[in-house]
Structures are given as C-alpha cells and as structure tokens.
Amino acid sequence: MLSFGFLTLNKKTEHDYYTEIGKRGAPMDIEIFCFSPVDINPQTEHVHGKRFNSSTEKWEDAIFPIPTYIYDRCFYSSEEILKKYSPIVNWLKNRKDICFIGHGLPNKWKIYNTLSSHSILKYYIPDTSKAESSEEIFRALNRHKKIILKPENGAQGRGIISLTLKGKQIEFQTHRHKNVIHKIFSKKEPLNNWLKQLLTAHSYLIQEYLSLLDEDKRPFDIRILLQKDKGNNWHELGRGVRKGQEGHIISNLHGGGDAHSFSEWLNSIDRNQQELLLDDIQTIITQLPETLEENFGPLFELGIDLGVAKDGSIWILDTNSKPGHKTILQTNQGVENTLYSAPLEYCKHIALQRS
Template identity: 40%
Template sequence: MISLGFVTVYDQQEVKYSTEVAKRADRYGITVYRFTPFDIDPLTEKVRGLQFDNTKQSWIESTFDIPTFLYDRCFYRADDRSKKSKPIVQWLKHRPDITFLGHGFPSKWELYKKVIEHPLLSPYIPKTERLQSAMDVLHMIQKEKAVICKPEHGSRGKGIYVIKQMKNLLHILDASGQTIAHIRRENDLQRWINDLLQHNSYLIQPFLPLQTKKNEPFDIRFLFQKNERGKWSERGRAVRIGQPGTMIANVSAGASIFDFSEWINQVSSPQRLFITDGIETITNVLPSYLEEQFGPLFELGLDLGITEEGAVWIIDMNSKPGRKIITALTPENCDVYEAPLRYCLFLANEVNIS
C-alpha cells in the first residue's frame, strides 16, 4: 500500500477534507494518515498520529513510519507552535525518501518579483513595494489616493489594512471597513507602521477599485489542481462578493459565492471579450510558470480582480488554497477529493514506488 499523510500545524485542521479523501483511498491502494509535525518522535522518527481505518470508516490512533507521500496543509501564523512547526516541515522536505505533493510558495514579495519578470503576466500585477517607512505610503498615496497593506506571509485576508486620503487626514481602515485610526502627521503614521511591522513584514499596493455598484468588494477565485497525468486542471471558478463597505471578498470574512458564468454573461459583449482574454492569458501561463520558478506544486488558488472598466488584476496566489468555491457551488463534485489520490498515484509511478 502507498502511504499518504496530511500534515497540519494543529490536529483539528482539515479534518473534514482529509476524511473525504481517506474514504476514497482504499480503491487506489493508498493508506491515509493525519499528523502534526510535533507527532514525529525525533529519536525513532516514528509518528504517533491518526490512521484512517477503512473497515470502521473512521480515524484511529496509530504509530507508523513517516508516510512516503505528504500533503502539506500547514498554515503558519505568528504563534510559537507555527514557528516550531516550520523547521520540522523543512526537514521533511529535504529528505530524499519523502515526496511532497507540492512544495508551496515563499513570501508574497518573492512571488511578486518573479511574476513581474514575465512579459505576459507583468501587465496584470499591481505595483507592489515593501512597506518600510511612512514615506513609502505617502509617495504611493499621492498618486493613488488609497493604498492597501498586506502581510507578506498572510493568508485568508487576515491582517489587511487600507489607507485612504480624505482632505488633510489619512484614514486607516481594517478589512471590515472600520476606521481604526485618523492620521494627521507623518510621525504618527510612522509610529503606526512601526507597530504593524513588529508582528509581520508588509507589502503595499494601490487600492484598486474592485467593487460592485453597491460598494461590495468582489473578485474571482480559481482553483487549479494537478490531474492523474500530472497536468494542471481547473477545478472551478467563482465570483466572491463581500459585504457592502468591507475591503475584501474573502469567504472567511463573510463573502458570498456566485456562479462565474452567470456573472460574465451579464457583462457587456465588448468588455466580456476584454476580460476573458485577460483571464485566459493568466490562467494558461501562470500555474506552469510558478512551478518553474518555485518547484513542484499540486494545487493553486488564484484571485483575480476586475475593475468597472474591465481591467484584470492578479490579486493573490496561494499554494494551499481552500475549496469552498467547489463545495458551495457543486457539492456533488468529487474531483477535489479524488485529485490528491490520483496525483499521489502519478507520483508513485514516477518514483517507482509500489
């Protein structure tokens, strides 16, 4: 039997998804395990985690060898557990006897620097800079009137702030659209930035007009996964619309999910062609290019923003995406549960493991 392990920082993460995958694993000749980096005994290199029992159709406690194939679903935060987990996962990634389904991305800054180099992709990337001082914000805001601050290592829309200029004041808003500070002087802005950078490094971009006529933030989320032949396959795309007055269209922040086809068919014909052309350029080029630059990937979440004029922008790229657009719009779709198993078999054949 081939062994596939789900690795998460916390033992209750990804339980539902890993269970659905595990229920289908037996017919692929795969045994599925779940564990955290802390479940590995550093002396014996044995794991005390959970194994899916096909007979009982449930997880049972078990001690086992580190699985040959690992599905990395570790989301690192600023807490101690995350900080201690990361080097253990890096150690696993350097072991020649272990194959990860995907190796993930470095920081958003490293992503930006590579994507901006591609001649077909660079027109779709908003100007991005590292946030280091008040002057970085002031220079950009003179041209753009508003900037968005994003954590360099953030995910799921957490830790995002928007700075807007209104008359002689800078208004700092959080992702929910609430004003958390009014800034009048450069020194006060620098103090706020210093506090922000104590917890995370940040990037700044122009705050693009990616709202509906009802002042709702919206974007388009794409989910890609590798298929059983090791080729990229689009699993789905959907429009995400956030609450009026909020800053981001993230499902975890309360955004709703809508069918992409219904949305695009409401767009005027000339603009629809313009949008579709941008989307096709990005989706045809980006997944393979990211893999060339950063190593093997299994899946990719891509967020694209569309302005009222039809301009397409790459908002975010995620090597550990969620799957809510699939489970919300097509809950009967089993591809997202079968895909890790099929790709695992593909990798097993590639490295001649039986």
C-alpha cells in the first residue's frame, strides 16, 4: 500500500479538499495522511499528524513514518514563515526515499526573469522590476502615475499594494483579508518612511498598473487550472473568471471576489476579440508548463491567472504551483471526481516509474 501525505502549515485550511481525496485513497490502495513540517520528530523521524480512516471517513490522530509520497500544500504568508518552515521542507525534498508529486515554483522574481526571456511568453509578461529601495518605487510612480507593488513571495493576493500619483498627493491602497485599507498621503516623507520599513522586512516587485476591469469596473482575471494525468501529460481541468469588488485592486476569492463562468464571460465580448483571446490562451497554456518545468523541475499542477486589458491584450499575472481549486469547482460542472482523484493517479504513476 502506498503512503501519501498532505504537507500543510494548517490542517484546517483545506480540510474539505483533503477529505475528498482521502475518500478515494483506499480503493486505489493508497493510505492518506496529513501533517505539518513541525509534526516531524527529528530524533525518531516519525510524524505526529493525522491519518484518514477510510471506514469512518474521518481524520484521526496518529503517529506514522514520513509518507513516501508528499503533496506540498504549504502556503507561506510572510518571509518569516518561509524562513521558519522551508528548511524542513527542503530537507524532505532532498531525501531519496521521499518523493514530492510536484517540486513547486520559486519566488515571483525568478519566475519573471525566466518568462520574460522566453521567445514567445515574454510578450504576455508585464514589465517588472525589483523594489530595491523606496527611491526606486517613487521613480516608477513618477513615470507611470499608478503602480502595483507585489510581494516577491506572496500568494492569494496578500500584501499587494497600489500607489497612485494624483497631483501632489499619493493614494495608497491595500487589502487585509476582505477589507480595503485606503490612505491619502499629502506629503512624501511619511510614505517614504513606511516604504523603507516595508522593504526592510519584505521583498517587493514593482509593476505598472494595468487597467484590468470589467464593464462594471470590477477587477477580474481568468483562472485556468492545469494538472498532470496518470500518463504524465498536462491537461486542462477547467477555467473560470474571478471578479473582485468595485474599488478593489484584487479579484482573489480570499479578498472577497467571486467566481463566474468563463464561457458566459467570453460570450459577452466581441466575437473577433474572442478568437484572438482564445488563441493567446492556447499559446500560453501550451508553452508555460513546459518552460517552468525545464527551469524549475517537475510539477503536478499549475494555476495560471490571466488579465485582459481594455485593448484586448492579455497578461500573465501569476503562475501558482499550489493553486486553489474553488474557482474551478464553482464554475465547471462534473470536474469533482477528476480533481480529487488526480493527485492519487499521479502518485501511482510516479510509484510505477520509481519501481
């Protein structure tokens, strides 16, 4: 029987997702576990985590050896948390007796440098620079009038900031959970001091603000979920549209956005634009997974977030090797069994290759 473990920093965060996969474990002769990096006893190398009971379909406290196959679902909400847990995760990845079903992606800056030098994908990548200092942020703001600051190691829309130059004032906006934080700075110095403190604690990237709004002035993006099947081939599981609230700068569901049907949204735009858009999307989903794997190692799944500007141009906003699945589940009927079975099917494929 194969041993398969979810590696997570919070066992409650994706409990329903883990449970649905757990229900499919026993028929496939796979035992399912869930644990955190700190659940591993460094002396015995045994884990004090959760085991899925296929009879009761409940998670139970258990002590067990480190599972042979690991599905990494660790989300690092800050660089402090990354520094705390990543050494343990890297130790697991370097063990020859353990296999991760996907190696994950590095920070956004490394991904940007790879994609922006690709012969085709570079045309879909927003111009990005590293925020080395507050002065560099102000130079970009003076040049573009409105910019976005993104955490280099951010996920789920956390920590994104917009700065807008309006005359002699600077408008500041960010999100905390589903709440918008909005300030007006009439003097540069207080904002400059705050940015210096921010950059001391976190690494940020600078992008020119792209107007990615729908007809109701809501921020929106297209989420596409790709996964590997049991034959090690990439396939698209589904796509959906995420829309944030009017006045917000992010469309993520964690930030208060909601999910909509991609086909319904597509039918709302001009037919000629539809054909160009679909052609661009096909180019991106064909080129992107292969390029990322060539540079960063094998992946199991990929969430691709695309923005569409008013002029019809399409932009790769984010690539995530640990994507959420809510948008796809809410907007694509009949994908549940494929989605929940895919990690286990791919695990069996890897086990067969290793044997």
